[in-house]
Amino acid sequence: MSRILVIDDEAVIRMLVMEILETAGHEITGADSAERALTLLEESQFDLVVSDIIMPGLSGLELLGLVQERHASVPVVLVTGAGTYDTLSQALTRGAAGLVTKPFAHADLQAAVSDALDRAARSRDQLRERLLAPTLASALANAIEARDSYLHGHCERLASLAVRIAEELGLSPDEIETLRLGAILHDIGKIGIPDRVLLKPAALDDEERLIVETHPTIGDKLLEPLDLLAAARPIVRHHHERWDGAGYPDGIAGEAIPLGARIVAVADSVEVMSARQLYRQPRSPEEIVAELHHCRGKQWDPAVIDVALALIESKQLDFPPGGLRLLEAAAPPPQTTHVAVLLVEADDDHAAVVTATIERALEGAVVARARTVSDAAELMNGASWSLAIVDHQSPDGIGMEILDILREHDARLPIVMLTGEDSEETAINAFRHGASDYVVKGGEYLDRLTTRVRGLVPA
Numbered sequence: 499m500s501r502i503l504v505i506d507d508e509a510v511i512r513m514l515v516m517e518i519l520e521t522a523g524h525e526i527t528g529a530d531s532a533e534r535a536l537t538l539l540e541e542s543q544f545d546l547v548v549s550d551i552i553m554p555g556l557s558g559l560e561l562l563g564l565v566q567e568r569h570a571s572v573p574v575v576l577v578t579g580a581g582t583y584d585t586l587s588q589a590l591t592r593g594a595a596g597l598v599t600k601p602f603a604h605a606d607l608q609a610a611v612s613d614a615l616d617r618a619a620r621s622r623d624q625l626r627e628r629l630l631a632p633t634l635a636s637a638l639a640n641a642i643e644a645r646d647s648y649l650h651g652h653c654e655r656l657a658s659l660a661v662r663i664a665e666e667l668g669l670s671p672d673e674i675e676t677l678r679l680g681a682i683l684h685d686i687g688k689i690g691i692p693d694r695v696l697l698k699p700a701a702l703d704d705e706e707r708l709i710v711e712t713h714p715t716i717g718d719k720l721l722e723p724l725d726l727l728a729a730a731r732p733i734v735r736h737h738h739e740r741w742d743g744a745g746y747p748d749g750i751a752g753e754a755i756p757l758g759a760r761i762v763a764v765a766d767s768v769e770v771m772s773a774r775q776l777y778r779q780p781r782s783p784e785e786i787v788a789e790l791h792h793c794r795g796k797q798w799d800p801a802v803i804d805v806a807l808a809l810i811e812s813k814q815l816d817f818p819p820g821g822l823r824l825l826e827a828a829a830p831p832p833q834t835t836h837v838a839v840l841l842v843e844a845d846d847d848h849a850a851v852v853t854a855t856i857e858r859a860l861e862g863a864v865v866a867r868a869r870t871v872s873d874a875a876e877l878m879n880g881a882s883w884s885l886a887i888v889d890h891q892s893p894d895g896i897g898m899e900i901l902d903i904l905r906e907h908d909a910r911l912p913i914v915m916l917t918g919e920d921s922e923e924t925a926i927n928a929f930r931h932g933a934s935d936y937v938v939k940g941g942e943y944l945d946r947l948t949t950r951v952r953g954l955v956p957a
Contacts, residue, residue, distance in 0.1 A: 500545040500615055501525045505535045505561070506577070507553045511600075515548060515577070518604050519611060532556035532564075539569055546615055551578040551589070562592055571622070573614045577602070631726045635682040642688050645696065652769060657681035658824050659806075659815070660765040666805045667761075677758045680733025684762050687717030687734065711746045714738055732756040737763050740797045760799040764790075764806055767798070768815075772822040783810065783817050837863040837955055840886040842874045842900055843916075851944070852887060852916070859948040860885075860955055871900055878907040885955050887947075888933075890917035890924070898931040905932030912954035914947065 502524045506512035509530070516526045527544070529535040533555055535547065547565055551558035562574045573595030589597050595614035598607050639653040660681040664674045688696055691713055695706045702710060718735040721727050735747065736759035743751030771781045771789065781789070787810060794803040809815040809824075816823045837860045843849040853865045868874035888900050904913055915928045915936040928936045934954060937947045 499523055499525055501527070501543065502546045502548060502611065503527050503529060503535055503538060503544045505529045505532060505547065505549040505553070505558070507531060507550065511550065511577075515607065518607055519548070521604075522608050522611070524611075532558070532561035535561060536564060536568075539565065539572070544569075544572055545618070546595075546611060547572055547574045548611065549574060549576055551576050559588055559592060562589070562594055566593055571618070573618045575610050575614050577607075631679055632682070634724075635679050635727065635730070638686050639682045642685055645688075645693065652773065653682045653685070655773075655822055656684070656762070656765045656769045659768060659809075659822060660761050662809065662814070662824055663761050663765060663802060663805045664758075666808070667757075667801070669757075673758070676729040677733065677761060679727060680730035680737075680758050681762050681765065683717065683721065683727065683730050683734050684737045684766060685713060685717070686720055687713035687715065689720070690716040711738070715747050733758040733762050735759075737766060739763070741799050742796050745797075755799075757799075760802050764798050764802045768806060769822055772817045780817070786810075786817070837861075837884045838882065839863050839865045839951075840874065840877060840883050840904075841865050841867045842869075842886065842888040843867060844869050844889065844891075848889065852947070855944045855947055856885075856887070856951060859951050871903065874900055875903050875907075878904065883908065883911055885951060886911055886913045887951070888913060888915050890915055890919065890928075898927055901928070901931035901933055914950055914954065916943075916947070 502519055504512055504515050504519065504526055505528075506515065507530055512528050512530065516528050520526050527538060527542070529538055532549070532553060535549065538544075539547075547561075549558040549561055556564075558576050558578070562576065565572055565574050574593075575596035575598065576589045576594045577598045577600065578589070579600040595617065596610035598610050636653075643650050643652060657678050661674055661678055664677050669677065688710075691710060695702065695709050698706065714735050714737065718731050721731050721734060733756060736750065736755050739745035739748065739750050739755045739759060741752060741755070741760070743749055768786060768790070771786050774780050787807065790798075790803050790807055794800050806815070814825050816825055839856050839860070841849060841852055841856070843852060849867050853867070856865050857863050866877055868877050886904050888904070890898075901913060901915065904911060912934045913932060915933040916939055917924055917928070917936055918939045920938045920940075925936060935950045937943055937950055
């Protein structure tokens with residue numbers, strides 16, 4: 499029996515809906531407004547809401563939104579007498595679990611309610627499975643790790659690395675969730691391997707190695723009756739296959755190996771190499787990198803190896819004592835683009851005005867000032883400039899001489915000459931000595947200067 503809340507401002511319709519649903523065996527509570535319904539939802543638990551759309555105060559569509567926000571697990575079936583396409587579209591777009599149009603047959607209402615309740619029950623079951631699956635997987639993995647102290651934390655470290663690789667490869671959230679389950683469960687079949695073999699403190703002989711190589715198929719069989727872990731079975735079965743086909747248990751090769759299994763194979767090997775084992779010490783980071791390069795395209799998928807190597811190179815994968823550790827990617831340094839401007843100007847007041855103009859005109863501009871020819875020549879040595887602005891008039895006869903010096907240092911440097919002489923001869927001389935443009939002082943010349951420098955320096 500389900501508890502259903504029925505909302506309609508018209509008492510006759512409300513009582514009719516309640517009677518129909520009570521006849522179907524549900525426990526019904528009525529409310530004459532959306533506001534009253536919200537209060538009841540806070541006070542009691544309901545399995546379903548059935549609401550009219552057009553009501554005074556909050557409408558059924560508005561109630562739908564509030565129920566989804568505050569009581570997300572409670573589905574809402576909407577009842578309307580305004581069966582326009584727009585109304586239907588809004589109801590379904592906003593997530594209504596069902597829509598019934600007045601006048602309705604008893605069977606139509608009962609069918610809509612039954613369907614909504616069934617789908618809600620399936621959703622709850624799926625959610626429960628999604629929550630239970632990782633817990634069950636971890637419990638099973640812990641059973642394996644409990645037999646061997648050297649394996650403590652192995653599955654979680656492996657799973658973390660596998661997930662990071664999968665994220666870099668662009669797998670979907672559902673694929674990553676399945677991958678994580680498979681990574682945690684990858685060695686579950688070792689439950690069937692005798693302690694004398696599994697815990698042997700030395701290298702295995704050929705017979706013992708064959709026994710260990712049965713653990714993927716044992717794991718696959720163990721998971722077969724567990725529907726909620728079924729998606730992980732291909733990873734469990736195939737995580738010891740090799741890219742070149744020389745692996746086990748089925749000897750498949752290349753992309754015939756499920757991608758999840760290829761990822762777990764690499765993550766497993768990296769984790770094992772980085773941790774202390776019964777009969778050997780962990781390998782150094784350099785040895786691990788060398789092994790990854792050596793077996794790329796032979797034992798392991800080249801694309802997966804490339805991601806693992808990139809994680810190591812970018813310092814996102816560390817190898818402290820006790821096993822590998824994933825680190826957050828280092829944030830790239832802030833991209834500060836400085837526009838370096840050399841201003842050659844002897845007059846302090848005018849230098850301040852021009853500097854302020856340049857800083858407004860060019861975002862990120864940093865202005866360095868030279869008072870004399872020698873100052874300018876010194877600043878040019880070993881520096882890279884985006885722009886130079888030169889005042890034609892100077893006590894030491896800066897004039898055209900500075901243009902020659904600047905152009906000698908940098909043939910491509912944009913140079914703007916400021917001059918108080920509005921003559922053709924001055925302009926010709928400026929261009930002849932290397933100016934890119936020139937601005938005559940006076941009037942709105944700072945506006946003209948702004949336009950010129952913006953044209954010469956790319957944004």
